[in-house]
Amino acid sequence: MTAVTPPQPHIQPPSVGAAALSSDLTVNNVEVVYHDIIQVLRGVSLTVRAGRVTSLLGTNGAGKTTTLRAISGLLKPENGKIREGTVSFEGHTLSSMVGSDIVKSGVVQVPEGRRVFKHLSVEENLRAGAILGRGNWRDDLERMYAYFPKLSTMKDKQAGYTSGGEQQMLAIGRALMAHPRVLLLDEPSLGIAPLLVQEIFENVRRINRETGLSVLVVEQNANVALRNSDYGYVMEGGRIVMEGDSAELASNPDVKEFYLGVTEHGNRKSFREVKSYKRRKRWM
Numbered sequence: 001m002t003a004v005t006p007p008q009p010h011i012q013p014p015s016v017g018a019a020a021l022s023s024d025l026t027v028n029n030v031e032v033v034y035h036d037i038i039q040v041l042r043g044v045s046l047t048v049r050a051g052r053v054t055s056l057l058g059t060n061g062a063g064k065t066t067t068l069r070a071i072s073g074l075l076k077p078e079n080g081k082i083r084e085g086t087v088s089f090e091g092h093t094l095s096s097m098v099g100s101d102i103v104k105s106g107v108v109q110v111p112e113g114r115r116v117f118k119h120l121s122v123e124e125n126l127r128a129g130a131i132l133g134r135g136n137w138r139d140d141l142e143r144m145y146a147y148f149p150k151l152s153t154m155k156d157k158q159a160g161y162t163s164g165g166e167q168q169m170l171a172i173g174r175a176l177m178a179h180p181r182v183l184l185l186d187e188p189s190l191g192i193a194p195l196l197v198q199e200i201f202e203n204v205r206r207i208n209r210e211t212g213l214s215v216l217v218v219e220q221n222a223n224v225a226l227r228n229s230d231y232g233y234v235m236e237g238g239r240i241v242m243e244g245d246s247a248e249l250a251s252n253p254d255v256k257e258f259y260l261g262v263t264e265h266g267n268r269k270s271f272r273e274v275k276s277y278k279r280r281k282r283w284m
Helices: 064-072 099-105 122-128 137-147 164-176 194-211 222-227 246-251 253-258 271-276
Strands: 025-034 038-048 053-057 080-089 107-110 182-186 214-219 231-236 239-245
Touching: 025 064, 038 053, 038 064, 038 080, 038 214, 038 239, 053 064, 053 194, 053 222, 064 080, 064 099, 064 107, 064 182, 064 214, 099 107, 107 164, 122 137, 122 164, 137 164, 137 194, 164 182, 164 194, 194 214, 194 222, 214 222, 222 246, 231 246, 239 246, 246 253
Parallel strands: 053 214, 053 231, 107 182, 182 214
Antiparallel strands: 025 038, 025 080, 231 239
């Protein structure tokens, strides 16, 4: 595990089931500003290793979603831009590409809040993910139904009438239909029942193991994120302040107390205590 100081001035195009190539997604010293005034990211550097699940932890406002937007090319609609630094993948500089070309390069984001097409059926939503025309979409549909059996029982149901957990499965399945090499997940547990959260993460982990798909997951639920990832980063104030193997982060006293709500003696803190806890911030 490494404390980070502030920076100084072919999965085969997808088919679920392909072997991963040795290609990492790299964010190098990225600074992001909104409206040319508000700086959110302050020299963020991280690496999503090929074939691994990487988690990005932090409280609200830490810059996690902005980091994903910087990777996937979705800053412009929010009046944001990368002022310094680069994002690269498989020899391509993603930070100079538009979002649609980033998807074609193999990096696909599942946004916070699912954002399924509510007036389309479940199956129509999945087919929308196959817009790039890679592979056989009928075969891909069957793979999605195998990974998410609940979806197979409601393929003709209007997506807007499914539960939050079912919509999250649908959003992930739709992204997988685009044959990503890297999957970006933004708060997949948000507003979902705990049992379904675990099921979703287990499915993501299974897909990662079976296909070699690289995953970067942004999560406030540090417990489930660290339990289902290989490596993790902790973000605070627009910077990466700590990184390490997920198991090491989960055992770190500061991470345990602030993010997992557990004291040094193993006792679980109340929500009020966690909210008022003043971190020792050994990483600063």
